[in-house]
Amino acid sequence: MTSSRETVLKAVRRSLQADSRDRAAGEAVEARLAEAPAGVVPARARRPHEEQIGLFIEMAEAVDATVERVDRTDAVPGRVADYLRSRNLAHSIVHGADAWIEELPWQTEPALERRQGRAMGDEQAGFSRAFGGIAESGTLVLTSGPDNPTTINFLPEYHIVAIRAEDIDGDYETVLARIRESYGKGRMPRLLNMITGPSRSADIQQTLLLGAHGPRRLHIIVVG
Amino acid sequence: MQITSPRFKLNAREAIADPQLQRALAHVQVGFIEKRSKAAGKLPEFDALRDSSRDIKNHTLANLDLYLEAYEARVTEAGGHVHWAVDAEEARKIILNICQEAGARRVTKGKTMVAEEIALNPYLEERGLEVVETDLGEYIVQLRKEAPSHIIAPAIHVNKDQIEADFRRFHTDLPPERNLEAPETLLAEARGVLRDRFLTADVGITGANFLIAETGTSIIVTNEGNGDLTQTLPRVHIVLASLEKITPTLEDVSQLLRVLARSATGQEMSVYTTFSTGPRRPGDPDGPEEYHVVLLDNGRSGMLGTQFQDMLRCIRCGACMNHCPVYHAVGGHAYGWVYPGPMGAVLTPSLVGVDKAGHLPNASTFCGRCEQVCPMHIPLPKMMRHWREREFERHLAPASARWGLRFFAFFAKRPALYRPLAGLAMRTLGALGRAKGRFRRLPLAGGWTSKRDFPAPEGKSFQAQWAQRRSGR
Ligand code: SF4
Numbered sequence: 001m002t003s004s005r006e007t008v009l010k011a012v013r014r015s016l017q018a019d020s021r022d023r024a025a026g027e028a029v030e031a032r033l034a035e036a037p038a039g040v041v042p043a044r045a046r047r048p049h050e051e052q053i054g055l056f057i058e059m060a061e062a063v064d065a066t067v068e069r070v071d072r073t074d075a076v077p078g079r080v081a082d083y084l085r086s087r088n089l090a091h092s093i094v095h096g097a098d099a100w101i102e103e104l105p106w107q108t109e110p111a112l113e114r115r116q117g118r119a120m121g122d123e124q125a126g127f128s129r130a131f132g133g134i135a136e137s138g139t140l141v142l143t144s145g146p147d148n149p150t151t152i153n154f155l156p157e158y159h160i161v162a163i164r165a166e167d168i169d170g171d172y173e174t175v176l177a178r179i180r181e182s183y184g185k186g187r188m189p190r191l192l193n194m195i196t197g198p199s200r201s202a203d204i205q206q207t208l209l210l211g212a213h214g215p216r217r218l219h220i221i222v223v224g
Numbered sequence: 225m226q227i228t229s230p231r232f233k234l235n236a237r238e239a240i241a242d243p244q245l246q247r248a249l250a251h252v253q254v255g256f257i258e259k260r261s262k263a264a265g266k267l268p269e270f271d272a273l274r275d276s277s278r279d280i281k282n283h284t285l286a287n288l289d290l291y292l293e294a295y296e297a298r299v300t301e302a303g304g305h306v307h308w309a310v311d312a313e314e315a316r317k318i319i320l321n322i323c324q325e326a327g328a329r330r331v332t333k334g335k336t337m338v339a340e341e342i343a344l345n346p347y348l349e350e351r352g353l354e355v356v357e358t359d360l361g362e363y364i365v366q367l368r369k370e371a372p373s374h375i376i377a378p379a380i381h382v383n384k385d386q387i388e389a390d391f392r393r394f395h396t397d398l399p400p401e402r403n404l405e406a407p408e409t410l411l412a413e414a415r416g417v418l419r420d421r422f423l424t425a426d427v428g429i430t431g432a433n434f435l436i437a438e439t440g441t442s443i444i445v446t447n448e449g450n451g452d453l454t455q456t457l458p459r460v461h462i463v464l465a466s467l468e469k470i471t472p473t474l475e476d477v478s479q480l481l482r483v484l485a486r487s488a489t490g491q492e493m494s495v496y497t498t499f500s501t502g503p504r505r506p507g508d509p510d511g512p513e514e515y516h517v518v519l520l521d522n523g524r525s526g527m528l529g530t531q532f533q534d535m536l537r538c539i540r541c542g543a544c545m546n547h548c549p550v551y552h553a554v555g556g557h558a559y560g561w562v563y564p565g566p567m568g569a570v571l572t573p574s575l576v577g578v579d580k581a582g583h584l585p586n587a588s589t590f591c592g593r594c595e596q597v598c599p600m601h602i603p604l605p606k607m608m609r610h611w612r613e614r615e616f617e618r619h620l621a622p623a624s625a626r627w628g629l630r631f632f633a634f635f636a637k638r639p640a641l642y643r644p645l646a647g648l649a650m651r652t653l654g655a656l657g658r659a660k661g662r663f664r665r666l667p668l669a670g671g672w673t674s675k676r677d678f679p680a681p682e683g684k685s686f687q688a689q690w691a692q693r694r695s696g697r
Pocket of ligand 1: 487539597598
């Protein structure tokens with residue numbers, strides 16, 4: 001009995017007349033997979049780094065994220081606490097095991113409760129660190145794992161994300177190339193989330209409403 | 225899903241007479257079109273990206289077998305399972321089997337048109353599973369026991385007051401006196417109701433916008449975050465995707481992502497673009513323990529190498545229906561199957577047969593707007609014409625249409641006869657219609673004149689004018 005796999009592949013090959021396809025075709029496929037040539041990259045993404053950061057902030061705000069920028073890493077715990085207070089939220093956050101997060105001077109905010117681990121669904125606010133940022137569309141890139149569990153990106157109503165200014169790049173290609181460097185060619189984190197603004201839906205009469213199933217609000221702290 | 229495409233004409237007539245539907249459809253024409261054109265206008269490279277996207281898909285389709293194999297190898301390496309399904313029946317069985325092995329009772333679903341294509345929900349429900357749609361639009365149509373009427377806005381045919389009535393009917397454990405006036409409260413209620421379903425589901429099923437051969441990754445693009453909760457919380461994640469979703473590399477997918485959201489909703493980027501590769505890894509505190517991909521053919525392999533191959537470039541952005549005057553008039557359900565609008569008019573006959581869906585390619589004014597806005601440059605009008613030709617060849621067109629065309633062809637091929645006859649017809653019609661400039665009724669043209677007047681010809685035929693201008697030079 002031929003497997004469905006063979007049946008499908010055979011049907012595809014028959015339609016494409018793959019027998020008469022020359023060897024160059026196979027080589028072109030190999031080469032494309034190996035070299036991953038870049039295509040058209042918008043000019044707006046290719047600017048000096050400081051301008052990229054500005055564009056990132058502008059684009060993120062345009063999709064209803066709130067953004068603030070701090071000079072020093074030390075300032076982050078205070079900003080997180082301020083944000084929770086300003087929104088009248090419970091003074092607690094859930095975050096992952098990210099060393100950068102752990103090393104923040106949390107002692108400056110003794111009243112802030114922190115829990116390390118995944119989100120369970122009853123937390124008001126989650127805190128993550130982004131792997132990267134994409135200026136051209138104001139997009140955050142987060143990777144799964146114990147450092148920044150995926151559930152934190154989606155379950156809490158408020159998602160606060162810190163990103164180091166040096167991790168902001170112009171375009172998708174640059175950030176994805178960094179992923180390739182970190183995880184190895186052909187490999188990916190289990191989950192890579194590109195997040196552009198807080199969740200929304202236009203399914204009720206084409207009216208755009210914020211806060212569908214994911215976070216209602218997204219707050220970004222750019223560090224550096 | 226029951227195919228009602230053969231009764232398209234009747235469906236369309238009913239749709240036009242449905243005031244609720246007509247009210248809802250009014251929203252399509254304004255929102256989508258304006259937003260898309262703004263988003264495209266803001267990106268100077270938009271057209272270059274469309275070209276690049278088309279080329280990527282053409283290259284991929286020409287080598288689809290090779291990319292499928294590369295993709296499969298990567299998924300397996302990452303600890304996932306790829307299941308190949310020749311047709312809908314096989315895909316349903318595979319999915320049921322995975323659910324049963326997992327001892328599943330409740331299944332959550334992100335938005336997937338391919339699941340509609342294989343009529344997955346009724347199949348699983350008949351076998352004792354509870355299936356919960358989690359995209360707000362899909363949830364609404366599920367409550368209403370309807371099918372989606374648009375590929376990216378499933379409940380676009382429903383008005384707010386209808387949603388409110390549905391929620392009151394189904395969410396009976398909530399206080400009946402609650403105020404659901406504002407759309408925000410409806411959204412909040414759906415969020416609350418579905419939250420519990422997400423947390424207690426055993427299996428999550430999503431579609432895929434793209435599959436990446438380089439990395440064995442599946443991608444979903446959403447705005448609500450429901451797809452992410454669907455695939456992250458349950459123990460098992462099943463991705464259901466058709467063959468043509470394959471894209472070679474991360475770079476290639478970056479090109480496609482730049483045109484997708486802009487063409488669909490006019491966003492620069494959808495809120496959540498999620499790349500999934502395999503199941504939970506050692507040390508991961510969350511994520512599914514099993515990751516399955518069901519790769520569905522269901523007629524696509526047969527489209528390769530034919531004049532319909534270009535249709536497989538489609539990235540399901542919905543722009544063609546958003547800009548289609550026929551869709552604006554009749555909505556999605558009239559098309560009678562899963563895929564409406566111009567893309568459906570081409571795809572449906574390919575997948576279910578021209579005998580059942582032969583009317584759809586005729587549901588076009590050939591205004592060409594769909595092709596103009598299609599990010600993948602799919603020649604939709606041309607392909608609808610191909611279907612019309614096939615329908616004609618297979619004698620599926622009504623006898624009067626066939627005789628009429630044969631009559632026309634006879635004269636058209638014989639210019640010496642055609643010219644004087646056309647001239648005579650024009651002069652006759654012109655003389656008869658001179659008083660009003662139009663005809664309310666014409667013999668043999670009832671299909672036209674029952675809905676609108678036929679203008680009486682003025683002056684000379686095109687050929688006569690052309691001859692005159694050329695000799696005048
Ligand atoms: S045919 Fe083109 S415009 Fe229509 S859904 Fe597909 S990609 Fe979009």
